[in-house]
Amino acid sequence: MLGTVYAILFYVATLILLIGVVRKIRIYARVPAPLKIPTTPAPKTRGGVVLRVFREVVFFESLYKSNKWIWLFGWVFHMALWLVLARHLRYFTQPVWGWVEIVQPFGTYAGFAMLAGLAGLWARRILVERIRYISNPSDHLMLALLMGIGASGAMTRFVAHTDIVAVKAYMLGLMRFRVGDLPADPTLLVHLGLVIVLMIVFPISKLLHAPGVFFSPSRNQVDNPREVRHVAPWAAKMEN
Amino acid sequence: MADGDTQVPELAFPLDIPCLKRGAMEGTKPFVAQAEHQAKLGFPGALVPDWKDKALAKMQELAEKNRAFQVYLDICVKCGACTDKCHYFLGTGDPKNMPVARQDLLRSVYRRYFTFAGKHFPWLVGARDLTEDVLNEWYSYYHQCSECRRCSVFCPYGIDTAEITMAAREILDSVGVGQKYSNEIIGKVKDIGNNLGLNPKALRATLEDLEEDIEDDTGVSVRLPLDEKGADILLVTPSADFFAEPHIEGLIGYAKVFHEAGVSWTLSSYASEAANFGLFIGSYENMREISLRIRKAAQDLGVKRIIFGECGHAWRVAYSFLNTLAGPWDFLDQSYPVPQHILEFTWDEIQKGTLNLDPSRNDHIRLTYHDSCNVARASGMGDYPGGQFEIPRNVIRAVCNNFFDMEPDTIREATLCCGGGGGLLTDDLMDLRIKGSAPRMKALQNVTEEHGVTHMAAICAICKTQFGKVMPKYGYEMDAILSVHQLVSNAIILTGQDGEDEDEAEDA
Numbered sequence: 001m002l003g004t005v006y007a008i009l010f011y012v013a014t015l016i017l018l019i020g021v022v023r024k025i026r027i028y029a030r031v032p033a034p035l036k037i038p039t040t041p042a043p044k045t046r047g048g049v050v051l052r053v054f055r056e057v058v059f060f061e062s063l064y065k066s067n068k069w070i071w072l073f074g075w076v077f078h079m080a081l082w083l084v085l086a087r088h089l090r091y092f093t094q095p096v097w098g099w100v101e102i103v104q105p106f107g108t109y110a111g112f113a114m115l116a117g118l119a120g121l122w123a124r125r126i127l128v129e130r131i132r133y134i135s136n137p138s139d140h141l142m143l144a145l146l147m148g149i150g151a152s153g154a155m156t157r158f159v160a161h162t163d164i165v166a167v168k169a170y171m172l173g174l175m176r177f178r179v180g181d182l183p184a185d186p187t188l189l190v191h192l193g194l195v196i197v198l199m200i201v202f203p204i205s206k207l208l209h210a211p212g213v214f215f216s217p218s219r220n221q222v223d224n225p226r227e228v229r230h231v232a233p234w235a236a237k238m239e240n
Numbered sequence: 241m242a243d244g245d246t247q248v249p250e251l252a253f254p255l256d257i258p259c260l261k262r263g264a265m266e267g268t269k270p271f272v273a274q275a276e277h278q279a280k281l282g283f284p285g286a287l288v289p290d291w292k293d294k295a296l297a298k299m300q301e302l303a304e305k306n307r308a309f310q311v312y313l314d315i316c317v318k319c320g321a322c323t324d325k326c327h328y329f330l331g332t333g334d335p336k337n338m339p340v341a342r343q344d345l346l347r348s349v350y351r352r353y354f355t356f357a358g359k360h361f362p363w364l365v366g367a368r369d370l371t372e373d374v375l376n377e378w379y380s381y382y383h384q385c386s387e388c389r390r391c392s393v394f395c396p397y398g399i400d401t402a403e404i405t406m407a408a409r410e411i412l413d414s415v416g417v418g419q420k421y422s423n424e425i426i427g428k429v430k431d432i433g434n435n436l437g438l439n440p441k442a443l444r445a446t447l448e449d450l451e452e453d454i455e456d457d458t459g460v461s462v463r464l465p466l467d468e469k470g471a472d473i474l475l476v477t478p479s480a481d482f483f484a485e486p487h488i489e490g491l492i493g494y495a496k497v498f499h500e501a502g503v504s505w506t507l508s509s510y511a512s513e514a515a516n517f518g519l520f521i522g523s524y525e526n527m528r529e530i531s532l533r534i535r536k537a538a539q540d541l542g543v544k545r546i547i548f549g550e551c552g553h554a555w556r557v558a559y560s561f562l563n564t565l566a567g568p569w570d571f572l573d574q575s576y577p578v579p580q581h582i583l584e585f586t587w588d589e590i591q592k593g594t595l596n597l598d599p600s601r602n603d604h605i606r607l608t609y610h611d612s613c614n615v616a617r618a619s620g621m622g623d624y625p626g627g628q629f630e631i632p633r634n635v636i637r638a639v640c641n642n643f644f645d646m647e648p649d650t651i652r653e654a655t656l657c658c659g660g661g662g663g664l665l666t667d668d669l670m671d672l673r674i675k676g677s678a679p680r681m682k683a684l685q686n687v688t689e690e691h692g693v694t695h696m697a698a699i700c701a702i703c704k705t706q707f708g709k710v711m712p713k714y715g716y717e718m719d720a721i722l723s724v725h726q727l728v729s730n731a732i733i734l735t736g737q738d739g740e741d742e743d744e745a746e747d748a
C-alpha cells in the first residue's frame with residue numbers, strides 16, 4: 001500500500017519535473033535575444049564564453065565579487081548539494097559506479113555542510129533588513145523545504161536508522177516499473193515526501209535558475225557585435 | 241522640482257549602505273509626455289481605455305520576443321547580492337531602488353498573469369494584480385533607474401535590471417504613458433536630426449565660429465567640415481558637442497587630432513546626433529530608425545569610415561547594436577572597425593607618433609577619470625576585453641602628467657553612474673540626480689583628499705552635463721568636469737603652431 005502510494009507520487013513528480021524543465025528550456029532556447037547585451041568586459045570568443053559560464057556555475061564568480069557572505073553560504077550549500085546527490089546515486093545503480101564509491105564518504109558529511117550553508121542563507125534572509133524586504137513567503141519555504149530534506153535525510157542515517165537495503169531494492173524496482181515494499185519508517189517517509197514536493201515545485205519556482213543561468217544573455221553572449229551581425233528573426237522582417 | 245530642497249546625502253564612504261527609508265522617493269516622477277510627443281513615436285497620446293489588456297498583451301509580446309525579459313523574470317533567487325549595488329538606492333535609501341526590488345515591481349505582475357504559482361498562490365510568491373496604482377508606481381521607479389547595469393555585474397546570473405526598466409518603459413509607452421524628456425527628444429531627432437533641434441544653417445555657423453576660435457588661439461587653420469561629400473571619415477558626435485562646455489572643447493580636440501593625422505573627415509547635418517534615446521525607452525523600432533539615419537548619411541556622403549565622438553550610451557548603440565540595427569556595413573572600408581570610437585583613433589595616432597603632445601600644458605590639472613556606465617559595462621574598445629578601460633587611460637596618461645584613479649570598487653566595471661543617465665537628465669528629476677550622484681561624488685572627494693585631485697574627465701555627454709550640474713553641490717566648480725579630448729586639445733601642438741609662445745593652456 002505505502003509502496004504503491006509513493007510509487008505513484010514518484011512517477012507523477014518525475015513527469016512534472018522532466019516535462020516542466022524541458023518545456024522551460026525549450027522556451028528559453030527559442031525566444032530570441034534581439035540584441036547583443038553581454039555585460040562587458042566580456043570574452044570575444046565562444047571558448048571564452050564557455051569558460052565564463054563555467055566559472056559562474058562552478059565558482060559563482062560574480063557572486064564572489066558581490067558579497068562574500070552570500071557567496072560562502074551559497075557556494076558551500078550548492079557544492080555540498082552536488083556531493084549529496086552524487087552519493088545518492090548508489091541507491092539507483094547496481095553495481096554502484098566506481099566514482100560514486102569514491103565520493104561516498106564525503107557525501108555523508110556534505111549533508112551537514114549543506115545544512116550549514118542553508119542555515120547561513122536563511123539567517124541572512126531573516127536578519128539583513130534589505131534581504132528580508134525582498135523575501136516572499138515562498139523564499140522562506142524553499143529554504144525550509146531543503147533544510148527539511150537535509151535534516152530528515154541525516155536522521156535516517158544518524159538517528160532513526162532506516163533499512164537502506166530495502167529502500168534501495170524499492171528504488172531499483174521503481175526504475176524497472178516494479179512496485180515493491182517501502183519500509184514504514186516515519187523519517188524516511190518524510191524525507192521522500194519532501195523530495196517529491198521539491199521535484200514538483202522545481203519547474204514552477206525560482207529553482208529554474210539552474211537551467212536558466214545557461215541562457216542569461218548578459219553572460220552567454222560573445223562580445224563581437226562589430227564583427228558579426230546579430231539579427232533576431234522578428235527583427236529581420238523589418239528589413240524588407 | 242526645485243533642487244534647493246534636496247538634502248545632499250552625506251556618505252561615510254562611497255559604497256556606504258543606508259538604512260531602508262520606505263517610500264522616500266515615492267512621489268518622484270518626471271513629466272509625462274503630451275499627445276504630440278507620443279504621436280511622433282507611434283505611441284498613443286494618453287492612457288488608453290483598455291490599458292490593462294494592452295499592457296498585459298505587451299508583456300506577453302516581450303516575453304516572446306526577448307529572451308532576457310523571460311529568463312530574468314523567472315530565475316532571480318532573491319539572494320540579495322544586488323541590493324546594495326544601485327547608486328539610487330545608496331543615495332536615497334528607498335528600498336524600491338534596490339535592483340531586485342525594482343525588478344519585482346514588474347515581476348509581481350508577470351507572476352500573477354503568466355506563471356502557475358502566481359495564478360494560483362499569489363500571496364505565496366508576491367504576485368499582485370495590475371492596477372492603476374501599480375502603473376503609477378512603475379512610472380515612478382522605472383524612471384529612477386539609469387539603466388547603468390551595475391547590478392548586472394554583481395548578480396550571479398547577470399540579471400540586468402536595465403532590461404526590465406526598458407521593458408517597463410516600453411509597456412508604459414504602449415498604453416500611452418510616455419516620459420516627456422526622452423520622447424520629445426526622439427521626436428526632434430526624427431524632425432531635425434539632433435536632440436537639440438539645431439538646424440543645418442545654425443550648425444554650419446557654429447562650426448565656422450569654432451574654426452575661427454581655433455585659428456585665433458593657435459594661429460593654425462583647422463577645419464570642421466559639414467556635409468562634405470567624398471570625405472573619408474564621417475564623425476557622428478553628440479549634439480552637446482556643438483554648443484555646451486566642456487563638450488565643445490572635446491569637439492575642438494577631435495578636429496585637432498584629425499587635422500594632425502591628415503585625414504579627411506566630415507560631420508553630417510542629417511545625422512548630426514550620436515545620442516539615441518530609443519535605447520532608453522527600450523524601443524527597438526525607434527532605435528533602429530535613428531540608427532538608419534547614420535547609414536543614410538554615410539551612403540549619401542560616400543565616406544569610408546564612421547567614427548563616434550565622446551558619448552556613453554551612444555557608444556553602446558554604436559558598438560553593440562549599430563551593425564545589427566543598420567548594417568551590414570560592407571560599403572565601408574573593412575580595414576577599420578565599424579564603427580570606431582574617437583579614442584581608438586586618437587590612441588592609434590599617438591602610438592604612430594603623428595601627434596606632437598606636450599602633457600605639461602595640463603600641469604595645472606590634477607585629474608581623475610570617470611568610467612561611463614555604457615562604455616564600461618555595455619560596450620568595448622580596441623580588440624581585447626577591457627580595452628574600454630585602458631584606451632582612455634592610455635590617452636589621458638599621454639596628455640596629462642597628474643592622473644589618479646578613484647578607489648578600485650568605484651571604477652572600471654564597478655564604476656558608479658553619474659546619476660543622470662538612461663533618460664533621467666532632466667530638471668524635473670534634479671532631486672534624484674543629486675542623490676544618485678552621491679556615491680560617485682564621495683569617491684571623487686576621496687581622491688581629492690588623498691591626491692589633491694582638482695578635475696575629473698569623462699567621455700559621455702550625459703555624464704559631463706550631469707556633473708556640471710551636481711558637482712557644485714559637492715564643493716567643486718562646475719568647470720571641474722572635462723572632456724578627455726579637451727585634455728588632448730590642450731596638450732597638442734599643431735604643426736606650424738608656435739608651441740613655446742602660447743600662453744598657458746586654458747583649463748576649460
Ligand code: HEM
Binds near residue numbers: 075122
Ligand atoms: C547549474 C546549477 C546551479 C547553479 C549554477 C546555482 C547557482 C545558485 C546561485 C549562484 C545562487 C545564489 C546564491 C545563494 O543564495 O546560494 C543560488 C541560490 C539558490 N539555489 Fe542554486 N544553483 C544551481 C542548482 C540548484 C539546485 C539543483 C537547487 C535545489 C534543488 C538549488 C537551490 C537553490 C536555492 C534554494 C537558492 C536560494 C537560496 C536562498 O534562499 O538564499 N540550486 N543558486
Ligand code: SF4
Binds near residue numbers: 317322340
Ligand atoms: S543578485 Fe540577481 S538573483 Fe540575486 S536578488 Fe539580485 S537579481 Fe536576484
Ligand code: SF4
Binds near residue numbers: 327338387390391
Ligand atoms: S541598472 Fe543601474 S540604476 Fe538601474 S537598478 Fe541597476 S544599478 Fe540601479
